[in-house]
Amino acid sequence: MCVIVYKKAGAAMPSMDTLADCWATNPDGAGFMFPEGGKVSILKGFMRWADFASALSGAAQGRALAEAPVAFHFRIATHGKVKPGCCHPFPVKADYAAMRRTEARADVGFMHNGVLRGLATSGSVSDSMAFAKNVLNPLKALCDGFVCNESVAGLLGGVAQGSRFLLMDGAGNVATVGDWHEREGLAFSNLNHVSRFASAADSFGGMGGYDGAPLSDMARLGLFEPCSLCPYAEWCLEDAPLCRSAFEAEAVSEGLLAP
Structure with missing residues (x-):
């Protein structure tokens, strides 16, 4: 993005x-x-x-x-x-x-x-x-x-x-x-350089990332820790992140909320 x-x-x-x-x-x-x-x-x-x-x-x-x-x-x-x-x-x-x-x-x-x-x-x-x-x-x-x-x-x-x-x-x-x-x-056109970078970086800590990618790369793209388990993560990497918070990403990844 x-x-x-x-x-x-x-x-x-x-x-x-x-x-x-x-x-x-x-x-x-x-x-x-x-x-x-x-x-x-x-x-x-x-x-x-x-x-x-x-x-x-x-x-x-x-x-x-x-x-x-x-x-x-x-x-x-x-x-x-x-x-x-x-x-x-x-x-x-x-x-x-x-x-x-x-x-x-x-x-x-x-x-x-x-x-x-x-x-x-x-x-x-x-x-x-x-x-x-x-x-x-x-x-x-x-x-x-x-x-x-x-x-x-x-x-x-x-x-x-x-x-x-x-x-x-x-x-x-x-x-x-x-x-x-x-x-x-x-x-x-988006604010991935501001809020999402900061919130994702805070959420991830030192844990692993999506498909083996460093979490620093995920944060750079506006993704969150729960995105590593989400079936829609690849779509978000190609287009733009669907979720606006780690809580929302967790709900989507667990099927509790539609993207």
Whole structure:
């Protein structure tokens, strides 16, 4: 499960501590985007925290990022390899090679948090990339004001499969799809870097984990100790945790509560 952090135009930039927490729980690469000169500027493929922090500092020099919308993405890989080209954001285009570029300018940029099934993926093509090419790009060609189009928003909400999307165009228009969380003046696609990490880490102690995985990895994904015995744990690892507390996870794992 990845996390998207969205700062609206005119809002304060997220603190480096907040971004570092997002990185710590979603460490498979990061990127960010913002509007500039009528296009969306995309910088991504940062596989080390120091490289991400340096790039963000460089981007802020000479730019009034506080006045612009800025979106950040921190990845946990589900489809596609852990490598720079599979990091978000992606330009909404039909060309996978263009999507993999770590520096790009695009009419529309796209970020995704979740898992999209039913798409052809590979080591070099993630579900997000396939969705951008096969769903978003044709819609963009058909619709004026693509990012602001209410019909498009309704359609994307219907096919999101529980995912969260963020779209940005070069004029600074931003659309979000799915359930988002407002915190500290920012919008987060989930809060796995905050409450679930802390509660899971406290619950696990030094015990073993799901399918032999270290419990630190489970906590990073928002799972709880009872998840190690739960028949739905694999689904949660692929999509997003269903339970919001160790108590709820225990009830689900014992069949006392439906997920």
